[in-house]
Amino acid sequence: MIFSDPRFAQALARLPEYLGNHILLSLCALTLGIAISLPLGILASRNAALRWPMLASASLIQTIPGLALLALFYPLLLGLSNLTAMAFNAPFSAFGFLPSLLALTLYSMLPVLRNTITGLDGIDPAVLEAAQGTGMTPAQSLRMVELPLAAPVIMAGIRTAAVWVIGTATLSTPVGQTSLGNYIFTGLQTQNWVFVLFGCVAAAALAMTVDQLLALIESGVKTRKHHRTLGGVLGMIAVAAAALVPGQAQRAAGNYVIGAKTFTEQFILAALIEQKLRDANLPASRLEGLGSTVAFDALASNEIDVYVDYSGTLWATQMQRTDVRPREEVLRELKDWLAAKNILLLGSLGFENSYALAMKRSRAEALNINTIADLAIHAPKLSIAADYEFLARPEWAAVRDAYGLRFRAQRQMQSTFMYEAVAAGEADVISAFSSDGRIKQYDLVVLGDPKRSLPPYDAIVLVAPKRAKDEAFLAALRPLIGAIDVDDMREASLLADRPENKQTVEDAARWLNPRLKKP
Amino acid sequence: MNEHVIALHDVVQRFPGAEQAALSGISLEIRQGEFVAIVGPSGSGKTTLLRLVNRLANPSAGEVLVEGEAIAASDPVRLRRRIGYVFQGIGLFPHMSVAENISITPRLLGWNAEKMQKRVGELLALVRLPDDYRSRMPDELSGGERQRVGVARALAAKPNIMLMDEPFGALDPVTRDALTRDYRALHEELGLTSLLITHDVLEALLLADRIVVLNRGCIVETGSPAELMRAPKHEFTRRLMEMPEQQAKRLAALLQVH
Numbered sequence: 165m166i167f168s169d170p171r172f173a174q175a176l177a178r179l180p181e182y183l184g185n186h187i188l189l190s191l192c193a194l195t196l197g198i199a200i201s202l203p204l205g206i207l208a209s210r211n212a213a214l215r216w217p218m219l220a221s222a223s224l225i226q227t228i229p230g231l232a233l234l235a236l237f238y239p240l241l242l243g244l245s246n247l248t249a250m251a252f253n254a255p256f257s258a259f260g261f262l263p264s265l266l267a268l269t270l271y272s273m274l275p276v277l278r279n280t281i282t283g284l285d286g287i288d289p290a291v292l293e294a295a296q297g298t299g300m301t302p303a304q305s306l307r308m309v310e311l312p313l314a315a316p317v318i319m320a321g322i323r324t325a326a327v328w329v330i331g332t333a334t335l336s337t338p339v340g341q342t343s344l345g346n347y348i349f350t351g352l353q354t355q356n357w358v359f360v361l362f363g364c365v366a367a368a369a370l371a372m373t374v375d376q377l378l379a380l381i382e383s384g385v386k387t388r389k390h391h392r393t394l395g396g397v398l399g400m401i402a403v404a405a406a407a408l409v410p411g412q413a414q415r416a417a418g419n420y421v422i423g424a425k426t427f428t429e430q431f432i433l434a435a436l437i438e439q440k441l442r443d444a445n446l447p448a449s450r451l452e453g454l455g456s457t458v459a460f461d462a463l464a465s466n467e468i469d470v471y472v473d474y475s476g477t478l479w480a481t482q483m484q485r486t487d488v489r490p491r492e493e494v495l496r497e498l499k500d501w502l503a504a505k506n507i508l509l510l511g512s513l514g515f516e517n518s519y520a521l522a523m524k525r526s527r528a529e530a531l532n533i534n535t536i537a538d539l540a541i542h543a544p545k546l547s548i549a550a551d552y553e554f555l556a557r558p559e560w561a562a563v564r565d566a567y568g569l570r571f572r573a574q575r576q577m578q579s580t581f582m583y584e585a586v587a588a589g590e591a592d593v594i595s596a597f598s599s600d601g602r603i604k605q606y607d608l609v610v611l612g613d614p615k616r617s618l619p620p621y622d623a624i625v626l627v628a629p630k631r632a633k634d635e636a637f638l639a640a641l642r643p644l645i646g647a648i649d650v651d652d653m654r655e656a657s658l659l660a661d662r663p664e665n666k667q668t669v670e671d672a673a674r675w676l677n678p679r680l681k682k683p
Numbered sequence: 684m685n686e687h688v689i690a691l692h693d694v695v696q697r698f699p700g701a702e703q704a705a706l707s708g709i710s711l712e713i714r715q716g717e718f719v720a721i722v723g724p725s726g727s728g729k730t731t732l733l734r735l736v737n738r739l740a741n742p743s744a745g746e747v748l749v750e751g752e753a754i755a756a757s758d759p760v761r762l763r764r765r766i767g768y769v770f771q772g773i774g775l776f777p778h779m780s781v782a783e784n785i786s787i788t789p790r791l792l793g794w795n796a797e798k799m800q801k802r803v804g805e806l807l808a809l810v811r812l813p814d815d816y817r818s819r820m821p822d823e824l825s826g827g828e829r830q831r832v833g834v835a836r837a838l839a840a841k842p843n844i845m846l847m848d849e850p851f852g853a854l855d856p857v858t859r860d861a862l863t864r865d866y867r868a869l870h871e872e873l874g875l876t877s878l879l880i881t882h883d884v885l886e887a888l889l890l891a892d893r894i895v896v897l898n899r900g901c902i903v904e905t906g907s908p909a910e911l912m913r914a915p916k917h918e919f920t921r922r923l924m925e926m927p928e929q930q931a932k933r934l935a936a937l938l939q940v941h
Contacts, residue, residue, distance in 0.1 A: 288777075289772070290772030290773065290774035291775075291776060292774075293739070293774055294770075294773070294774025294775070294776065297737065297739065297763060297770070297774075298763065298764075298768070298787050298788045298791070299761070299763035299764030299788055299791050300760070304791065308776075309776055309778075312778050313777065
């Protein structure tokens with residue numbers, strides 16, 4: 165039974181924070197969306213020349229997938245923030261709430277805009293003539309006659325927008341906004357289906373509640389039953405109040421925020437750092453599920469205080485380097501490059517999580533493949549599955565060109581499904597991560613790289629500029645440096661990822677903590 | 684000058700893109716207390732003419748005066764609040780009760796609630812609707828009742844002038860007959876100046892003090908019902924008056940047989 169599952173209790177414990185943030189974001193976006201699109205709709209219904217361009221742009225926005233829209237706003241705002249920082253010395257946060265708010269606001273506009281125009285256009289011309297004939301000004305006609313008569317249609321648009329916004333808000337997790345999407349993104353990564361289901365059900369329940377409250381207001385207005393309108397309005401106020409109660413305290417100034425990207429190892433390391441900070445009596449919270457470059461930018465702009473990244477990732481995506489260098493050289497250059505940005509590279513954790521090409525052991529043995537060089541011979545008959553990033557990264561270009569790799573087919577998928585795909589024989593080769601527990605779980609072999617074409621990926625601890633001289637903080641983090649063994653990391657990841665007897669990332673971190681190597 | 688409540692001088696109305704002017708060379712003067720009917724075929728410009736008086740349309744040339752004042756310079760909203768307007772579509776506000784519909788112009792004029800309530804009572808009595816109709820919604824009324832509410836709404840702010848555009852056109856003959864008679868009585872009782880558009884010549888003959896015959900945007904002739912029936916100056920008028928005359932003769936013949 166799902167309710168007796170310990171993961172259910174864990175999910176429930178996080179509900180106030182996730183739900184509160186989700187509601188706050190959704191209601192702000194919906195309010196802003198209505199505030200913009202209602203006047204635009206009125207304008208468009210009076211001016212036929214404006215109608216088409218407005219509806220076309222709103223529809224165009226709607227065709228952009230929600231996640232992409234959110235992802236687009238982040239760099240846009242980051243650029244803007246840098247600009248205001250230079251111009252007025254007043255940077256703003258391009259992270260989390262703001263990009264999510266703007267993207268969702270745009271998303272909410274089409275139904276409200278369209279229904280406002282439809283509602284106003286649908287009014288009986290005789291009624292409009294009567295409004296004019298009885299001596300109403302255009303504004304009075306709008307307020308006393310047109311808007312009340314179009315209200316049911318406009319309200320239907322608002323309800324649609326509310327449902328869309330609440331659903332799409334789950335996608336704001338990767339740009340750093342806590343939402344019910346945290347359940348879904350975390351759950352998807354750690355194969356914690358209770359979390360995924362919990363997130364979906366919570367978002368759906370919220371959407372339905374808001375929809376029904378808006379329906380109540382609508383019917384109250386329409387049938388002139390004021391107690392209904394009042395009930396609906398009070399309900400909406402109660403929902404809004406839920407947004408303000410929880411979770412906000414931990415945004416307090418003295419709190420250390422630990423960032424984590426969107427995979428299990430990152431969740432465990434963030435939990436581990438949190439435990440280390442708590443042990444040192446430092447208040448800490450985690451911000452999980454950040455996109456890869458989002459995490460780096462958030463650290464650079466002091467939005468988060470610490471997170472773990474990988475030398476090769478920064479080498480390629482931040483420093484824009486395509487050459488492959490020995491690991492010490494990469495670390496040295498990276499440290500200097502980061503120092504120029506006032507970011508402190510505290511040190512390596514002691515293991516690598518590099519990109520690697522992996523195959524099912526039985527399949528590799530059958531084809532007699534040990535290295536990528538062997539693989540290149542068979543590649544035209546084989547298929548590769550990779551995560552979303554890999555095939556677009558310079559590492560792939562490097563390894564592909566070094567060995568002349570040409571596959572029969574290549575597919576992109578969520579890394580969770582990638583491992584299952586290779587285990588099930590749906591893909592022959594995958595872009596695995598060398599420290600991933602699932603290499604062990606699915607009995608995969610990591611193929612050798614004799615030409616050293618894949619760059620090193622040391623897990624490194626990065627500290628935000630404003631914390632670079634915070635000795636208490638740095639002292640709490642130092643025991644982690646050089647202390648994690650790659651086998652322990654794989655094992656810890658497996659604890660959280662495995663389908664049976666699954667443990668939480670916090671438990672996995674607790675398992676890992678005593679196994680840290682003493683310096 | 685001031686005895687003409689409504690005056691049109693050499694009014695021309697052209698609509699963009701239309702080859703012919705909708706109205707041309709229209710001059711018409713209506714005295715206080717007069718009941719004038721405008722008759723003419725569809726497209727003759729009747730509605731356009733009426734709408735010029737409360738500035739729902741503005742003339743391309745010429746001048747319109749209401750109560751001695753050239754209205755081109757006046758605020759159209761304030762003008763409309765002192766002119767009653769009833770039209771075939773009625774246009775009762777479907778989201779407002781009968782009382783709210785009737786008291787709309789007083790409300791726009793800022794009357795207090797008590798005065799408006801009293802006025803609604805008076806008007807319901809005036810258009811012969813029961814007082815408990817106040818709280819009904821328009822969709823609960825019959826066609827005739829709706830048109831009575833429309834008339835009450837037009838009269839609410841005690842206008843001196845009533846403009847009526849085929850107000851009873853869509854009603855069944857019995858209801859229509861009752862309403863037209865009731866309206867004529869109101870016209871006398873309240874000392875209104877009424878300008879009525881109708882395509883029904885018989886209705887114009889029975890109701891109006893004076894009839895204006897309109898064809899293709901021009902006034903063909905003007906005269907009392909008796910004058911137009913007995914001595915039409917134009918062939919067009921004669922043909923227009925022929926039908927009610929023949930109907931009357933046929934009716935008379937029927938009555939004689941029995």
